[in-house]
Amino acid sequence: MPKRDYYEVLGVGRDCGPEDLKKAYRRLAMQYHPDRNQGDKQAEERFKEVGEAYTCLSDPQKRQRYDAFGHAGDGMPDMGGFSFDSAFDLFDMFFGGGRRGRARSGPQRGSDLRMNLEITLREAVFGSNRTVEVPRADTCPECSGSGAEPGTSPVQCPQCNGSGQVRRAVQSIFGQVVNVTACSRCRGEGRIVERPCRSCRGQGRVEIRKTIEVQIPAGVDEDVQVRVAGEGEAGPRGGPRGDLYLAFRIENHPHFTRRGQELIYELPVSVAQAVLGDRITVPTIDGEHILDLAAGTQDGRVIRISGMGVPHVRSGRRGDQLCVVRVVIPTHLNSKERKLYEQLEGRTGRPAEVRKGFFDHLKEALRG
Ligand SMILES: [Zn+2]
Ligand SMILES: [Zn+2]
Incomplete structure (x- = not known):
C-alpha cells in the first residue's frame, strides 16, 4: 500500500x-x-x-x-x-x-546497523560494488534460531496457552479498558524453551562477522545514507532481520576537490601558454580531455568542462568539472630565458588594473 x-x-x-x-x-x-x-x-x-x-x-x-x-x-x-x-x-x-506491557505480534525484528565506509572519489562518482565485513547477531546455526537444544523443540507456554497474551482490565485515560499485555512467562512468544541450545544459550542468535556484497550508488556524498534491506541484526528467536545503513567518508583526491556535483581542478599553465594560448591535455575523472586555452587567458579564469562532474544520486545527471587557471610564474630561469624576459621588460609597460580576482571568477562560474 x-x-x-x-x-x-x-x-x-x-x-x-x-x-x-x-x-x-x-x-x-x-x-x-x-x-x-x-x-x-x-x-x-x-x-x-x-x-x-x-x-x-x-x-x-x-x-x-x-x-x-x-x-x-x-x-x-x-x-x-x-x-x-x-x-x-x-x-x-x-x-x-x-x-505498559503490550502484546507483540509475532517474533521481534532485529535492530538496524550502521556502518561507515571509506571510499575513493572515483567510487563516489561511478559507484562500485564492495565486499564488507559486518559484525552482527545472526540466527544460530545449531538450533536454527529456535533457542532449543538440537533434538528438542520449544513447547507451548502453559501460562498463556500459546497465545503470548494476557488480558486484564485496567484503568486508562479512556476509563476502564481491557488491556492486552504480553505474557510474562514467554515474553509474548507463546512458546518456551525447556532445554536451551548450548551454542547460543537459548538466545537463538550468535555474534558473527558476516561478509556481504554491497552496492555503492554513483553520486553518493558524505550526507547520503544508503539502506541495505535485511542485512542488519537477526531478531531474537528467528525474528526478521533489521536493515544495514551505510554512511560514507570520501578520501581526498590528488587532482580534484568536490563541491556538490562539481569537481574543481586547478589547471597550471605557463606564462607563455597564458599569453599565446595553447591546446592542453587536462585530467578528468573519466580520463584525459583536450582543452583549447584562449590567447590572453588570465590567472583565476574558470573553464567549465560540462558533464565531467559527479552524477546526481537519483537522476544520474552529471555535474561539470571546473578548471581554475593557475598561471605559474617561473622562479628559476636559464640564461636564455632570462635574456628573453629582459627583452620583454620595458617594452610592455605597466599592466592595466586588475579587474577581477580569483574569487570573482569562481563565483561567476558557479553561478553560470
Ligand atoms: Zn542456538
Ligand atoms: Zn506465555
Missing part, C-alpha cells in the same frame, strides 16, 4: 507550525488509540500512521527532507523502522502514561 502524505495524515497544511502540529497529533492519536478501538485493525494502522507522520514533521531536519523528497527511498532512511512500539512510545511521551 503506498504511503499517504504526512500532511494529509495529520490533516494540516504544508505551512503548519509546531503548535498546530501538536494539536493535530493529540486529537488524532486519542481518536485512534487501540485502547479505545479494541480489535479495530484500521484504527490501529491509523494510530501508527499518525505517530509516524508527527515524528517526521515535528523534526525540522526530517521535515525539510520530507518536503524535498517525499517518501522516496533513501531520502527518508530514518522512518524505515517506525513501528507500533514507536507509536505507543510517542503517545506515552505526550500523555505521560507509563509504558
Whole structure:
C-alpha cells in the first residue's frame, strides 16, 4: 500500500507550525488509540500512521527532507523502522502514561546497523560494488534460531496457552479498558524453551562477522545514507532481520576537490601558454580531455568542462568539472630565458588594473 502524505495524515497544511502540529497529533492519536478501538485493525494502522507522520514533521531536519523528497527511498532512511512500539512510545511521551506491557505480534525484528565506509572519489562518482565485513547477531546455526537444544523443540507456554497474551482490565485515560499485555512467562512468544541450545544459550542468535556484497550508488556524498534491506541484526528467536545503513567518508583526491556535483581542478599553465594560448591535455575523472586555452587567458579564469562532474544520486545527471587557471610564474630561469624576459621588460609597460580576482571568477562560474 503506498504511503499517504504526512500532511494529509495529520490533516494540516504544508505551512503548519509546531503548535498546530501538536494539536493535530493529540486529537488524532486519542481518536485512534487501540485502547479505545479494541480489535479495530484500521484504527490501529491509523494510530501508527499518525505517530509516524508527527515524528517526521515535528523534526525540522526530517521535515525539510520530507518536503524535498517525499517518501522516496533513501531520502527518508530514518522512518524505515517506525513501528507500533514507536507509536505507543510517542503517545506515552505526550500523555505521560507509563509504558505498559503490550502484546507483540509475532517474533521481534532485529535492530538496524550502521556502518561507515571509506571510499575513493572515483567510487563516489561511478559507484562500485564492495565486499564488507559486518559484525552482527545472526540466527544460530545449531538450533536454527529456535533457542532449543538440537533434538528438542520449544513447547507451548502453559501460562498463556500459546497465545503470548494476557488480558486484564485496567484503568486508562479512556476509563476502564481491557488491556492486552504480553505474557510474562514467554515474553509474548507463546512458546518456551525447556532445554536451551548450548551454542547460543537459548538466545537463538550468535555474534558473527558476516561478509556481504554491497552496492555503492554513483553520486553518493558524505550526507547520503544508503539502506541495505535485511542485512542488519537477526531478531531474537528467528525474528526478521533489521536493515544495514551505510554512511560514507570520501578520501581526498590528488587532482580534484568536490563541491556538490562539481569537481574543481586547478589547471597550471605557463606564462607563455597564458599569453599565446595553447591546446592542453587536462585530467578528468573519466580520463584525459583536450582543452583549447584562449590567447590572453588570465590567472583565476574558470573553464567549465560540462558533464565531467559527479552524477546526481537519483537522476544520474552529471555535474561539470571546473578548471581554475593557475598561471605559474617561473622562479628559476636559464640564461636564455632570462635574456628573453629582459627583452620583454620595458617594452610592455605597466599592466592595466586588475579587474577581477580569483574569487570573482569562481563565483561567476558557479553561478553560470
Ligand atoms: Zn542456538
Ligand atoms: Zn506465555
